[in-house]
Amino acid sequence: MFLGSFIKYQIANVEIHLNTIISTWIVMAVILIIGVFYRISVMKTLQELKNYPFKSELLIPKAISIQNIFEMIIEGINSINQSILGGKIADKYMVLLVSYFIFILFSNLLGYIPPIIKYEGQSLITPPTSDLSTTLALTLISVITYNIIAIKETGIKNWLEHFIFPIPYIFKMGKEKTAIFIGIILLPLFLFLNIIDIFARTLSLSLRLFANIFSEHLMVEKFVEQIVENNLVFIKLFLYILTFFVMFLGLAASIIQALIFEVLSAIYIALYLPHEESH
Numbered sequence: 001m002f003l004g005s006f007i008k009y010q011i012a013n014v015e016i017h018l019n020t021i022i023s024t025w026i027v028m029a030v031i032l033i034i035g036v037f038y039r040i041s042v043m044k045t046l047q048e049l050k051n052y053p054f055k056s057e058l059l060i061p062k063a064i065s066i067q068n069i070f071e072m073i074i075e076g077i078n079s080i081n082q083s084i085l086g087g088k089i090a091d092k093y094m095v096l097l098v099s100y101f102i103f104i105l106f107s108n109l110l111g112y113i114p115p116i117i118k119y120e121g122q123s124l125i126t127p128p129t130s131d132l133s134t135t136l137a138l139t140l141i142s143v144i145t146y147n148i149i150a151i152k153e154t155g156i157k158n159w160l161e162h163f164i165f166p167i168p169y170i171f172k173m174g175k176e177k178t179a180i181f182i183g184i185i186l187l188p189l190f191l192f193l194n195i196i197d198i199f200a201r202t203l204s205l206s207l208r209l210f211a212n213i214f215s216e217h218l219m220v221e222k223f224v225e226q227i228v229e230n231n232l233v234f235i236k237l238f239l240y241i242l243t244f245f246v247m248f249l250g251l252a253a254s255i256i257q258a259l260i261f262e263v264l265s266a267i268y269i270a271l272y273l274p275h276e277e278s279h
Contacts, residue, residue: 006131007122019124020131027106027128034070041067074098077262084266089153089273096145101262104129104138104209108254111217112247129257130214132206139206142265143198150272162272163194205264212257216250 007018045067077098081090090097111127128134151159161168167190170183223243227236 017131017133019122019126020128020134022124023110023126024128024134026125027103027110031102031106038067038070077101080263081266084270085273093149093269097262097266100142100265101258104258104261105255108213108258111213127213127217129209130217132210135206135210139202142205143202146265146268149269154272154274159272164191165194201268205261209257209261212253216246216253219246220250
């Protein structure tokens with residue numbers, strides 16, 4: 001049972017949320033369009049640089065543009081990832097990690113579009129991240145990819161040892177019978193705890209993002225309903241101020257939650273890496 005107001009359909013006993021699907025496609029279309037403009041801007045800049053040094057004005061910083069904004073976002077996020085993963089690994093998986101941030105940010109911001117397009121009494125445009133199915137899908141993608149990256153970067157042996165950590169270190173302490181006996185006794189316990197840890201990461205990563213976006217979207221929706229229904233000018237004014245305050249906090253939360261998801265995904269990759277490769 002999902003929380004929220006959705007346009008629901010049943011297809012082969014699977015519940016489909018029409019407004020979530022439409023909103024997700026809108027987010028992807030917006031990102032694609034901005035990406036195309038970004039590429040055009042980059043190619044234009046590279047073409048202009050062919051005329052350097054005959055046109056020295058090319059070195060003068062330009063006003064804020066789509067290219068500048070994207071580059072600032074990418075460089076800022078990648079610098080955070082480099083502090084977590086190290087420069088080599090962060091640069092290698094920059095596209096994946098930055099994609100988390102951009103998609104989640106645009107999904108969160110979609111909630112600020114007024115519900116002017118409705119179907120069956122529900123808005124067709126809602127933030128996809130206010131749907132638990134979306135945040136859970138994003139988390140599953142993150143969990144699967146960081147495990148694949150772990151196998152690729154450290155090998156399947158080290159990846160499997162991570163599930164029984166710190167048993168391998170107990171065995172390496174020495175070949176004494178006591179260490180081996182303790183390791184064997186504790187192995188099932190640590191295997192269980194490490195598997196639970198992965199499930200806990202999955203739940204916390206998806207629920208944190210969903211709860212923040214859903215609660216802010218729901219609060220604004222209820223405040224708007226009260227503004228429409230209430231006829232007292234003083235109360236309307238108070239509700240307007242309260243709504244804008246909640247929206248301002250929600251805007252900050254939209255950016256922060258997108259960054260948290262991205263940073264935690266980077267941290268989960270770092271947990272599998274040798275200490276000399278991550279910081």
